[in-house]
Every structure is written in C-alpha cells, then in structure tokens.
Amino acid sequence: MLQFILKRLGLALLVALTVSIISFSLLFLSGDPASAIGGETATDQDIEAIRVLYGFDRPLVVQYWDWLSSALTGDLGESYYFKLPVASLIADRLQITMILGVCGISFALLTAVPLGVAAAIRPNSFIDRLALFLSVAGQAMPSFWFGLILIVVFAIQLGWLPPSGASSPVHFIMPTIVLGYYAMPAIMRLTRAGMLDVLSSDYIRTARAKGASEGRVLFKHALRNAIIPVVSLAAVQMGFMLGGSIVVESIFALHGAGYLAWESIARNDLPTVQALILVFSLFYIIFTFLSDVLNAWLDPRMRAG
Amino acid sequence: MADMATDPLLADITGPTPGQMLRKRIFGHQGLLIGAVVLGVLVLVAIFAPWLAPHDPYAQSLMARMQPPVFLGGSWEHPLGTDHLGRDYLSRLIYGARVSLLIGTVAALISGVIGTAMGVAAGYFGGRVDAVVTFLINVRLAMPVVLVALAVVAIMGGSLQVVIVVLGLLLWDRFAVVMRSSTLQVRGREYVAAARAVGCSTPRILMSEIMPNIVNNLIVVVTLEMAHAILLEAALSFLGLGVQPPTPSWGLMVSEGKNMMLFEPWMVMIPGVVLFVLVLAINLMGDGLRDVTAPENRS
Amino acid sequence: GKADDTLNAAFTKELENVDSYFNSSREGVVLQRAIWDGLIYRDPATNEYKGNLATSWEWIDDTTLEFKLREGVTFHNGEPFNADDVVYTVNFVADEANGVKTQRNVNWMKSAEKIDEYTVRILLKEPFPAAIEFLSGPVSMYPNEYYAEAGPSGMGLKPVGTGPYKVIDVVPGAHFVLEKNETYHDSPKGQPEIGKVDIRTIPDVNTQIAELFSGSLDLIWQTPADQAEKLATMDQFTVANESTMRIGYLTLDAAGRTGEDNPFTKLKVRQAVAHAIDREALVNALLKGKSQVISTACYPSQFGCDQNVTSYEYDPEKARALLAEAGYPDGFSTDYYAYRDRDYAEAISSFLNAVGIETNFNMLQYSALRELRMKEGSPVSFQTWGSYSINDTSAITSQFFKFGSLDDSRDQEVKDWLDIADSSTDPEVRKEHYSKALKKIADQVYWVPMFSYNTNYVFTKDVDYTPTPDEVLRFTTMRWN
Amino acid sequence: MGDTLLTVRGLTINIPVGGGTLHAVRGIDFDVDRGETLCIVGESGSGKSLTSLALMGLLGGRIDRRATEMQFDGIDLTRANARTMRALRGDRMSMIFQEPMTSLNPAYTIGDQLTEALLLHRDVGREAARARAVELLEKVGITAAASRLGQYPHQLSGGLRQRVMIAMALMCEPELIIADEPTTALDVTIQAQILRLLVDLGREMNMAMILITHDLGVVARVADKVAVMYAGELVETGSASEVFNAPMHPYTRGLLRCIPQPGKTERGARLGTIPGIVPSLVGGVTGCPFRTRCDQVVDACRQAIPRRNPGSGNHEFRCVHETGHRMAEESPA
Amino acid sequence: MSDVNKDAPVLELRGVTKTYSVKQGLFGAPKPLTAVNDVTLTLGRGEVLGLVGESGCGKSTLAKILLGLEAPTQGEVLVDGERIDATDRRRLARRIQPIFQDPYSSLNPRKSIEDIVSLPLLVHNVGDAASRTKAVREILDIVGLPARVMQTYPSQMSGGQRQRVAIARALIMKPEIVICDEPTSALDVSVQSQILNLLGDLRSEFGLTYLFISHDLAVIEHLATRVAVMYLGRIVEEADVAGLFDQSRHPYTQALLKSVLTPDPGMGVPDTELGMEYPNPIAPPPGCHFHPRCPAAMDRCKIIAPLPIPTPDGHVECHLFDGDGPEPVRSIS
Ligand SMILES: Nc1ncnc2c1ncn2[C@@H]1O[C@H](COP(=O)(O)OP(=O)(O)OP(=O)(O)O)[C@@H](O)[C@H]1O
Ligand SMILES: Nc1ncnc2c1ncn2[C@@H]1O[C@H](COP(=O)(O)OP(=O)(O)OP(=O)(O)O)[C@@H](O)[C@H]1O
Ligand SMILES: [Mg+2]
Ligand SMILES: [Mg+2]
Ligand code: NI
Helix, strand or coil, X not given: CHHHHXXXXXXXXXXXXXXXXHHHHHHXXXXXXXXXXXXXXXXXXXXXXXXXXXXXXXCHHHHHHHHHHHHHCCCCCECCCCCCEHHHHHHHHHHHHHHHHHHHHHHHHHHHHHHHHHHXXXXXXXXXXXXXXXXXXXXXXCHHHHHHHHHHHHHHHCCCCCCCCCCCHHHHHHHHHHHHHHHHHHHHHHHHHHHHHHXXXXXXXXXXXXXXXXXXXXXXXXXXXXXXXXXXXXXXXXXXXXXXXXXXXXXXXXXXXXXXXXXXXXXCCHHHHHHHHHHHHHHHHHHHHHHHHHHHHHCHHHCCC | CHHHHCCHHHCCCCCCCHHXXXXXHHHCCHHHHHHHHHHHHHHHHHHCHHHHCCCCCCCCCHHHCCCCCHHHCCCCCCCCCECCCCCEHHHHHHHHHHHHHHHHHHXXXXXXXXXXXXXXXXXHHCHHHHHHHHHHHHHHHHCCHHHHHHHHHHHHCCCHHHHHHHHHHHCCHHHHHXXXXXHHHHHCCHHHHHHHHHCCCHHHHHHHHHHHHHXXXXXXXXXXXXXXXXXXXXXXXXXXXXXXXXXXXXXXXXXXXXXXXXXXXXXXXHHHHHHHHHHHHHHHHHHHHHHHCCCCCCC | CCCCCEEEEEECCCCCCCCHHHCCCHHHHHHHHHHCCECEEECCCCCCEEECCEEEEEEEECCEEEEXXXXXXXXXXXXXXXXXXXXXXXXXXXXXXXXXXXXXXXXXXXXXXXXXXXXXXXXXXXXXXXXXXXXXXXXXXXXXXXXXXXHHHXXXXXXCCCCCEEEEEEEXXXXXXXXXXXXXXXCCCCCCCCCEXXXXXXXXXXXXXXXXXXXXXXXXXXXXXXXXXXXXXXXXXXXXXXXXXXXXXXXXXXXXXXXXXXXXXXXXXXXXXXXXXXXXXXXXXXXXXXXXECCCCCCCCCECXXXXXXXXXCCHHHHHHHHHHCCCCCCEEEEEEECXXXXXXXXXXXXXXXXXXXXXXXXXXXXXXXXXXXXXXXXXXXXXXXXXXXXXXXXXXXHHCCCCCCCCXXXXXXXXXXXXXXXXXXXXXXXXXXXXXXXXXXXXCCEEEEEEEXXXXXXXXXXXXXXXXXXXXXXXXXXXX | CCCEEEXXXXXXXEEEECCEXXXXXXXXXXXXXXXXXXXXXXXXXCCHHHHHHHHHCCCCCCCEEEXXXXXXXXXXXXXXXXXXXXXXXXXXXXXXXXXXXXCCCCCCCHHHHHHHHHHHHXXXXXXXXXXXXXXXXXXXXXXXXXXXXXXXXXXXXXHHHHHHXXXXXXXXXXXXXXXXCCCCCCCHHHHHHHHHHHHHXXXXXXXXXXXXXXXXXXXXXXXXXXXXXXXXXXXXXXEHHHHHHCCCCHHHHHHHXXXXXXXXXXXXXXXXXXXXXXXXXXXXXXXXXXXHCCCCCXXXXXXXXXXXXXXXXXXXXXXXXXXXXXXXXXXXX | CCCCEEEEXXXXXXXXXXXXXXXXXXXXXXXXXXXXXXXXXXXXXXXXXXXXXXCCCCHHHHHHHHCCCCCCCEEEEEECCEECCCXXXXXXXXXXXXXXXXXXXXXXXXXXXXXXXXXXXXXXXXXXXXXXXXXXXXXXXXXXXXHHHHHCCHHHCCHHHHHHHHHHHHHCCCCCEEEEECCCCCCCHHHHHHHHHHHHHHHHHHCCEEEEECCCHHHHHHHCCEEEEEECCEEEEEEEHHHHHHCCCCHHHHHHHHHCCCCCCCCCCCCCCCCCCCCCCCCCCCCCCCHHHCCCCCHHHHCCCCCCEEECCEEECCHHHCCCCCCCCCCCC
C-alpha cells in the first residue's frame, strides 16, 4: 500500500518535472530575457552586462539544471523585476489565489450540486431545463465579460459591492462568482448525470422496495454514490481554477498569483513565470492526488482488498 | 398468408435504420436545431463577410470615433456605431466572425488530430502506450493552459497563426481522454474481437471497426473544444495577447471596448453578446449531438 | 476620503521595488519624492534650484561639488541625517557593482567624501553640466546605518527616508500606505497636509474609475484621454491635464538594416510616410489634452530642440505620388512594430495602409521588440521616448542617432554633429549643432515625429491639486478642499 | 390453504413511449394464497418485471398502472397512497431482484443495508436489528455472519450477495415475497442452492412467494401455481403439474418442446422451435398476441380470445381452440 | 454420432496457461490471476467438445487463446499440428472462427449486415464485389435469413437474428473449427432452440468441429460429443458425452449434474451438497482447488493438488481416483 502511494507520488513528481522542462524550454528558448530585465531605459552595454551576470550566455541545459537543482532546495530563483526571491513572492500572492480558489469551488459546489440533484429528480421539468440552460449559458459566457458586467451592475449601478481589491470578505464576492461559475456547469452536469444514473440503478430500487422514504432514497442512498465522481471533478476544477484565476484577478485587481503571472509575463520576468507554472501544476497534481485519496475513502470499492 | 403480412403485429419487426433514427432524433432536438441554425447563420455571415459588411472593417475615421449604434441614437450610416478609431462596428463584427470561426475550427482540428491519435492509440494498444499517453495527458492537464498560452504568445508575438497553433497544441487533452475511454470501451466489444479473429489488420480495425463507433463522441468533443478555443482566444485577446490588430477579433473588440465600458457600455456588450451567442450555439449543438448520438439503445 | 484624512490613490503598474535606485518607473518616482529628499530641490513652477537636505553648494572645480548640509533632520526611523549618510549613499549607488537599476542617474558620480559632520563633497568622473539637475531629481539620500543593514530589498519592503511622508505598510507591487511625517523639516517641498496616502495598484482603468465612482478612490492618474474626457463632464470630479516630455514617433529603416532593398532606404518613401499620417487628427482625436503635433526628433521644451525644421503636412495624394516616384505605384507591404499604445499605433498603420503601404502589424513586448531591433532592426516601428524628463536634447536625439543598436539611420554626419553638441560646454555651439542634426533628421525623415504625450489626473472635488508638467504626483502639494 | 393473500384482476400497464403507448401488460388476473408459490414464466420482455413492480407500487410516475382489483390482505392497492405503500413495502411484502451484483448499495456496509428495513418499519434498536441480521444471515447459510455485517457488497461474491438480498427481504418477516429472476445471474450450482433456500424458508415462515423466471426447469421444481406470460398477457395458468403435464396453450407446448431435456430429448436431435419474434406492443393490440408465431393460427385469432378451462381445478388458458389445437376443418390463416 | 475421427486432432492444447495481472483497488498491488492453468486438450475433426464450468473459471479465456486473440503465458496451441503463434493471423482466421455470447455487442452497429458478413471475404481478398454479395446472400440463406436483411443494421434485428448473422460471418470463409462461446445464453429458450438446431445442421452440412462453451449442461449434453469440465482454470474431468453423463467421476461434475433442473414438476430442488461459494481466482485454495466445496474432501486434498488420471474415455483430476483412494466411482441416482 505504502509502496503504491510512493509510486504514485513518484509519478506525480515526474509529471511536475516534465511540466517544468516543457515550460522552461518554451520560455527560455525564445531568446534571452536580458533586454526585459534592462527595461526601456537600458543601454546596449547594460543589456550585455545583464546577460553575463545572469548567465544567459550559457547553454539552456546548463541553465535548466541550475534552476532545477536550486528549485529542489526550495530556491526558485530571484524575480528579475522585483529582485526578491520568487518563492517568497509567490508565497505572499498565493494566499489570495487560494482564498479565491476555495471560495470559487465552494460556490460552484454549493450551487451546482443542489441544482444538479434537483434537475435529476425531475428530468425534463422546469428546474431541469433551467439548470441545463444555466449550464449551457454559463459555459458560453466569457468570464472576462461576465466580470465586467458584474462590476457595471453591482458596483456601479447598484453600488452594492466594492468593484475591486481584497481588503474585506465582501471584496471576494464578485471574483468568487466569476471564478466559480466557470466550474459550475461541469459539476452540475456531472451531478445530474450521476444522480440520474444512480437513481435508475438497481440498489435504489432495492431501497425503495424496503419502504424507504423518497428523501432517504435521494440523500442517503443516491447522493452518496453520485457525488463520488463530482469529488474528483471538483479537485481537477480547483486545480484549473488556480491557474485560471488570471483573468479574474486582473479584472478585480486582486494581487494574487494569477495576476502576478500575467504581469510577470508582460514583464518577461521568466523566473517568476516558470515558478508559477510549476506551482500551479503542483497544485493540480496535489489536488488530483487528494481527490483520489478522498475517492478511495468515499467509495469502498476503491479501497484495497 | 397474404393477409398475415399486413397484420399490425408484424408491422415493425424491422425498425428504422440507425441513420433514420439519428435523423429523427436530430429533428426532434430543439437545442441542437437552434444551435445548428445560429451557427449556420454565423458561418454564412463569415463566408459572405465582404458582401454583407456595409463598410471596410479597417477603414478608420478619427473624426467619427465611438459613434453610438442606431438604437442609442446613432445614424444608419453605422448601424452599430463606430469603434475607438472610427471604424464601422458592424463591419468589424461581421469580419470578426471569420476570425473566431477560423480559430475555433483550426485549433479544434489540430488538437483533434493530436488528441484522437493519442487517445485511440492508448485505448487500443493499452499497456505501455497507454501508460505513456496517460502520463502525457497528466502532464498536459497539470499545465495551466491560460498561463502557458499567455506566456508563449507573449514571447512569440501574437499573430493569428501563432494563437491558433498554440491553442491547437494545448487543447488536445479532452480529445485524448474521451477518445481513450471510448476506444477502450469499443475495443472490449465482441465485434472487435470478431474482426481480429477474421484476420483484420490493426489499421483496418482502427479505421473501420473502432472509428465509426467513436466518431460521435469525437464530434461532440470537437464542438466543445471549438467553443473552448474561441473563448480562450477571446480571453487572450482580452488580456492583450491574442491576435494582432487590426484583425477584428471579438475578444479584442471587447478588450478595446472595455476602456469605455463605463461610458459606452454598448462597445463591450455588442461583441460580448455575439461571442456569447456563437459559443452558446456551438455548445447547444455539442450538447444536442451528445444527446442525439448517445449509444444506440439495445434493440 | 476627506472624512478620514486618507487620500486613496491608484497606480496602474506594479512597482518592482520602492527603493528608488532599483526601479525605473513613474510610480517609483512618485514614491521617491514623497519618502526621500535630495540634496537640492528644483521648484517645478519656476525651475529654480533650492536647497533641500543641503543648504548651500558650490563647484570647487569641474568635477567637485561641495555641500553644506541641513542640520537637525532625522530619518523616519529616528536616525539623524548627516554627512555619513550622504557619503554612504553616494558611494553605494555610484559603485556599479551594487547594480543600481537606473545607471545613468548615478554613473556620473565617482564618490563622495566627508569634510565634517555637515559638509560633504561629491566627486564626478568627468565634467557633467546636468549634475545639479540630477541631484535635485533622482538622487535621494538614504540613512547609512539602516541601508547598510537592510539593503535594497529591505529598503524596498520597509523604506526609510527623510521625506514628507513615511511608509507604514508595503505589500510589494500591490499596496503602499504613507503617513504624514509630522516632524518634516522646513523643506522647499512644503509641508504635507493630508494625513495618510493609501495607494493601491489597480491595473484596470475601468476598475479605477469604478472605484472612483464608488468613493473608494480619491485620485487616479494617467487616465486615458477618452475616459478623462467623459469624467471631466461629471460634477464630482476634477480632471487636470499636463503635458509630458514623452513623444511618439516612427523610426524608419533608412540604413537598410533589414535588407538593402528595403523601401525605407529610399528618401521618397520616407517622405511619403511622413505625408501619409494625419498627426493633427491623432492629437485631436486620440491624445487630446495638452498634446501637440511635433516635427523634431525631440520635445520642444528641451534645450537645443530647434523647431525650425522641415515639417510634412498631411497629404495622402502627395504620399501616393511620392511612392509612385520611388517605384512603388501600387505601394508595398512591410512589417510594422509597436510595443505600447496599441490604438495610436493602429491608427498610424491605418493611415499607412490608406496610401498603399500595407502594414503587417506586430504588437510585441518591449523586450522582444528591443531584441529584434538590436539584432536585425525593424523596417518601421512606432516608438516613444520620455527623455527621463530631462529637459535637454541630449536625452533623446543623442540616444538614438549615434550608431547605437537602436539607430536605424546610421548617418555619420548626424553623429558627428551630435558628438560635438553633447560634449561642448558652450550653449551656443550645442544649439547650433543640435539644430544641424535635427534639420538633417527631418529632411531625411529618419524619424517621423508624431506627437507629445500628456497625462490626465482625475480626482474628486474634495481634493485640491495642481499637477506639474514633469509627470510626478506630489502629495505634499495636495490639500483637502 | 385457500386463504387468499393477494388478488389481482385486470392489471394493465401502459407506458408512453416515443411512437405511442406501449401496452406492456394487458388485463392479467391471478391470486396468491398464503404460503403458496406462484411462478410467472415468460420470455424476455413479456412484462414479468413490470407486473412485480406494479404490485410493489414501484413503477415510475410515467407509467400508467390500472387494475379492476388489486388487494393485499384486504388492503386495496389500487387506492393506496404513497405512505400506505411505503409502510407495506419491506415490511409485509418485500422483493428480491435479479442482479445481486448491482442491487446492493456499494457505499454502505451489508449491516447497514440489512438493518435499514427493520429500523424503518419496526420500533427496534440498532443492536436488536443487528442481532436479527446476524440471525438471518446464518439462516441463509452465510458463515461468520457477524463479521459480514461490516463488509461492503463488493467484497462478496454474487451468490453471497443474493443470499444477503434474501436475508434483507426477510428482515421483517413479510407475508409476501416477490423474487424477480433471483437466480438468473447465478451459476447453476449456486442457483440450486439459492432456490432450495428460498423454498425452504418460504415453507418455514409460511410466506407466499411470487417467483418470476424464464427457466421452465425452475418453475417446474418450485411452483405450486404457474402463470405463463406472453407479450403482456397470461396465456395459461394452473398448478405446476397441470401446466407441465398437460400444457394446453400452443405457446406453453412450444416452450416445453424447445428445451433439451436430458433423458427425454434424443441427443443431437432437432429441438422444437417457435419461429418468429415477439410482436411489438406499441399501439392497439387485439386478438391473440401469439398468433404471429403460432402453428395453430386461424383467422379467428385476430378477434377477442376466450378464456378456457380444460376441466380440472384452476387450470385456465386463452386460445381460440378449445384444446389448444386447430381443428382439422379449420384452415390455417 | 460416431463420426468422430480421433486419430487426427485438428486442435491441440499442450500445457496452456494464461496468467493476468489484476489491480486491486486504487492503491493495491497488482496480483497474478491464473485464468487458465496448464490445460491440455485435443479436439478431433468433427468433434463437438462441450466446455462447462462456473462463471469465471476461464472458459472464455481459453476460447480467446484458441482464436489467437490472447497469447498463452505458457504452453502451446496447435492447429492441424501447426503452432498458432507461428501461423500467420490470417491463415489461422481461415481455420478457426468464433461465435460470441452477446449478439448485441458482437455486431458492429455502424455497419450494414452485408458489410458485417462480407468482412472476412474482404480481408482475405476473396472475389470481387459482386461475387462477395452473392456469397453473402448464400450464407444468409443457409443460416435462415432472407436476403432483404442485407441492407439493414444490427439494431433493427432481434437477438436471434443477430446471432444468425454472427454465425453467417463465422462460416462464410468455411472454417474447420468454430469456437462457440455461450452462443445461446443471452437468448430466450424459444430462440435458443432455433440456434442450436442451426448449429447442429451446419455441423453435419460442413463437417465442422465445434468447441462449445456453455454453463447449461442440458445443452451440452444435447450437442456435444465430448465434454470437458473446467474448475478454476483447470480441466478437472474430460470424457465422452455418454460417459460423462451416465457415469461422472469428479465430485464437481456430479454436483453440476445434480444442479440441472429439468422441467419435471414435483421433483423439488435437489441438494447439490456443494459447500460455500466459488473461490476467488486471485487466491485459489491450496491443494485441490475444489476441496473447500467438495463433499468428499479428504485430508490430502487440502495439501496436494491432484494430477490428471487417465480414464477409459478421457481423464479426471481427483484424489478419489489415485488408486489407493476409496471406491473410485460414485454413481448418482
Ligand atoms: N420504463 C420503461 N419504459 C419503457 N418501456 C419499458 C419500461 N420498462 C419496461 N419496458 C418495456 O416493457 C416490456 C416488459 O418489460 P419487463 O421488464 O416487464 O419484461 P420482463 O418480462 O421482466 O423481461 P426480462 O425477462 O428481460 O426481465 C419490455 O418490452 C420493456 O422494454
Ligand atoms: N483481460 C483480463 N484481465 C484480467 N483478468 C481477466 C481478464 N480476462 C479474464 N480475466 C479473469 O480471468 C478469469 C476467467 O475469466 P473468463 O472470462 O475466461 O471466465 P468464463 O469462464 O468465461 O466466465 P463466464 O462464464 O462468466 O463467461 C476471471 O476471473 C476473470 O476475471
Ligand atoms: Mg425482468
Ligand atoms: Mg465467458
Ligand atoms: Ni454419433
């Protein structure tokens, strides 16, 4: 058992390593970032000096090896732009992104699961159609556009919510909605499909044949089984959300990791971008791993034995 | 016996062919029809853009910037107003359909080819091939798409080609996942075993036994990924790293209109709504196709 | 807001490091002026130099400046200000090994030495006429003990200066809170009035405006012209506009770096480009405010920026004719690059398209475009330059026409003239040679200068503020109405 | 016996489907006495499962069930509301399903699922319920019963699960147990064991049982009473010996000829067949549903079919022919 | 039925073993599962070898090995004395063809019946389009399907019709051996008899050799000439059909025979005397795999695995026949 957890972890590390190699080559192959570090006012000599100082004149493999070996010790390099250790920079920013991610996925789950269940209980009913429409429309709504509209309506027209910033929980309402609604359709559909599937299964009929009430059948017998795939989907979505918070953070001026990523790209701050890609992929990997564990715990069939 | 043949109980011993059933289901599916009609209209608009657009979408008139659309008090000269450089908004929207559809189609095509090849190979051959493909899928899923796409486009410079290729190279995961599992499913069917027992070569089995039975899933994924690519391009454009101006991409138009969002909200609303409608249509179609091509019910 | 005596302002860009020697952005300058003081102060209205941390100064020789320092000044952390601080600061920043980001602000200084507790000398590497200007601008004085210990990153996270405002909170790049320095010395900057300044980085202009509407911001700046125009029509806001030294121009590959047969090597083509663009329209429709059309390769107020050069009026017919004469009756197609102000660049490209120069627009990151231009040049690109707010032609023309990697014309004659103008101490000689160079640049159309930029400042009616043309926000001169 | 527990008259089940209404079950009648075993036998799709679900009130809302009479121990099931039905289900009548692999909830332990019905219907504590569960598991022949309570369904083999299903159905000592093909999914050896168990328990507890199957062998061995179902109708009913020893309906006779019977059928010889396939029941269905496959068919088969009693006891069949055979003078249709 | 030529085996298995590796839960280690364990069998030309055994005992796996769809882990398979792993896939295909259990999944739903049936011709480049169509028409006629079904699709057909199509596909290349893996277990009895008759007719018409897998002993007895009884991957008894049914040796075979429920009313359900459940193939019991269920188990059965002991018409694997064991033959009543 332990051996297999280790094996999975090893595989996960391999995934992370591959991601880092791919992103490193993508980012650093394109040329050297010296002129980015120098900025608009740097002279040609400045740029040459920077190139040597940062070692951009060395072969890519050497640079990668350097990066990797220090990354393994927790040193993700120094941001070209902020001149601060990337690790601490990211650690600072991740907090907001994590809050956002957790709120987003909770929002998605809290709306999608009940909706999905309601839709599955009465297929083709009004609520089912509504849920279906919401999910199709939700998937079609560009999140940047949705965010802007929310700001116009709730911050400007109605003045109910602050348009940006992160200074109080209220500030997170709109970003949470924008981030969460994106994961909602998928979760809702899966809940609905899972519920429909489970509700037509033999063991639900067994439960009914025992004289169990409809509520008991739905929530004790059906939901528990239907929710299992939703758990892994939610974990995967959570991983995506962290990476996908770029748009949301830039619209709502949340200084989280996503916004840092966007800005770092614009500034060619490659160590930060590289580290962020790594961190996001690690998150994804961790979440999927955790979801597997959670699944194994929820679903007795998955347990060993 | 003659009148036995007309016995109503005998009437439907042989039912409709799969094709007939499919057609019946297609025409009975509202969402699919609505989606297909809207998408069809948009495709026609894209194709006939030069004839439909009232103005040259690139012709600027700095003295006639940001004129409101007709319904907000503008003139019929520019039915949907003009943009921040005084270009006709309607014409740009019409040409924008080309960009979005092109990006959606080509990106979905590229990722479809990659993902299908990988997924089918993994599902069919299993074992080591499957392990490698699964690993690659994991790697791909672990990469934050928006971030990587942004970074690559930022570095390579965002031309239409670059954006399409980047999206194409990034969006194959769902193809691979879905094709893998459908292939796995189909591979276990006895008709595949029968074909092997008959002596069919592997390519033949893949092409004539497996593919026809997973192609419906493929089509569904194609539509979903098309929508995905279109939305991603819009997001990239919105973040300033999408296609190059003056190409009239809808995402870019939202991004440009965004500056004046608080004062001229129509500049954001109009391209946003068309984008929404296009993606909605594609999604409706994808959803509809999923319903319609659901595995044939037994008998 | 006024009620809690806190001015809420917004930055658009993230500031990399509050330490003023380790950033190169406008935002950094704004904070630098609020947190630290220089030895000298230039009154932005009168351009008169006044003593700030120094009470007086004199040239001992061409390369030595002596300062008498103000007594009784303390840093925000309580450290007293004296000659040691000046010596440490100057020696630190002048040492290239310490990697000060804006080298040209400091690399003219060799070192400093202490004469007594309140007297110091700064030694220059070579004669440098702009020394006083620099000392009144980017060179500010740091507390030696604290800086020695904290270093640039420590200073960036917890800045300490003598300035009118002290920093009470920094979230790198995102959020800065300043508080009035109650014991600010009797500085020509004036005494701060507003109790607290809370600056957040809000990248999106709309969000900024939305915050302004909702009352959670009192002041924003660098607001795009269109939005500023709309805001100006609203009662609750004041919109102030000031010009800046930044100019926009096209640089054309006259030297043929992208290929011998490049059309831009032909004068007629370059002239055609100049005639093709309606700069008036660009200024009136897009830039607005105090922007102006310019024809020289420098900002008009700069020393030596002779305005009497060939100017090309908007005449698309003529442009087409010129192209035909140059052998391109049907126009041609070319790569066209830009790195900022996409709408301006797009409008310009549209003008070019209109006369038959079909542009293949590439919007690149600054660094990518720079690298491209350094390595292989670009046929035509839209560039801007802000001259580091230095009011001298050497800060712009000489930067680009002396065969650097960004010199697309490589004209020996121009270079020679500029060399003379840059190194001479005689203002007349300088003027004459700048003029010659600028005239030739205009005649040969190496650049197509377009317009100067401007900055909008938008604030609520509660705030009283008069911006200065040097694009620096000065909190000290702000008042509540 | 003779003490009637369940009476069904004119049970009809209609299902709206794409192209109209599926008349899945059409006017069937039967009775079950206390302690008696009724076997319903018929081909796949003949409506056996629908009938059993209709008795339990477990048909989905979409499906239309009607009956002229349906009484369970004096309770009118046609009029019973959901609450009454819930109280009956699992308590006085319970059910065993065909698929032991999927009929148990994979997320809960055997113990939880076994005790659920008892806890729902009887005022007993958890401990008492578990004790009862252990007792019944032992009764259905499961060793180490106490330790099984903590196991999950996937840890048990098909045969064990079916035993658990049986134990579960017996928890409240029901008066009627409906078993829908309880052994079809099992191996022959297990099938014999499970059937024996059911029969023994039924006798011991004096339970009435409706056993649904398509296996004539099972019917013959287990049934007191047999009902042969074809395309939604009961074509022949009677005691096991009556139906097997003197089958009257052409379909029953056909079925019995189809199966190879060791000792009776000659090895390798051709078996009897019933040509054709089951008719579609969508739309109006009149006459004898078997007429499309019947070798005795005549024109009259399209009219209403009389119910015939060949003489003895409750033996009944529905056919135009008095003896189930075409008379010589009648010409084939 | 003595047309069996035992001298020329068309099919021979020598010590064939197939081991799978199966995963256990999410984090479990894969464990080996021996689905077929050291099987040695010969099949003479024209014989029908019936293979019976419980679900999961390895029947289908054996069939797949014979068809070349799975490679044996150990041992070899010879067709006409030629090792199949050395034979070209396509040559093998001309000799051995399968008929599968599930008539729904054995036909590609996207292809018309003509395409399905003519596929082997196409693959082997036999004839041109016209002659292939003609061949399809002929073979469809042989299996009792009208030519008009050629343009229809599997979803339009009933289970029995589909199975006929599958048979047509298997026979169109005129193979020598047909592997029938439970070809009738998904069909209703009325259809089953049609298919069994068809298989019997085809055998005499084309001189086919069958490996006929079934769990229905009645069917095996009816159709087979020889019978092999499989238990947990091993052939525990092999004999001529008459020998096996009249005088079975292995206790498992006897239990199987007892479990057959013939439609004889009043006989009741027999007691098979089998203990427990079918064991988990991942952890088979030591010694004789059957000993935990065997009514006649002895001490050594728990430790020592029995070896095949030749009998007059086959072999048996049981310690009862070791020679020093008790009375070798237990007859059943
Ligand atoms: N929910 C439903 N919707 C539509 N048709 C149904 C539904 N349930 C059953 N049917 C149809 O009703 C008919 C009778 O079904 P039923 O399940 O009672 O058959 P059965 O005799 O139990 O068959 P089997 O032996 O296969 O279990 C079949 O044709 C079936 O397709
Ligand atoms: N591809 C496979 N991977 C792992 N295990 C397998 C595989 N195929 C079969 N098995 C296992 O091998 C054993 C024998 O399976 P097989 O399908 O041959 O049984 P069978 O006798 O045909 O059963 P049935 O009567 O249910 O068809 C089973 O325990 C099964 O789970
Ligand atoms: Mg049924
Ligand atoms: Mg099998
Ligand atoms: Ni014979």
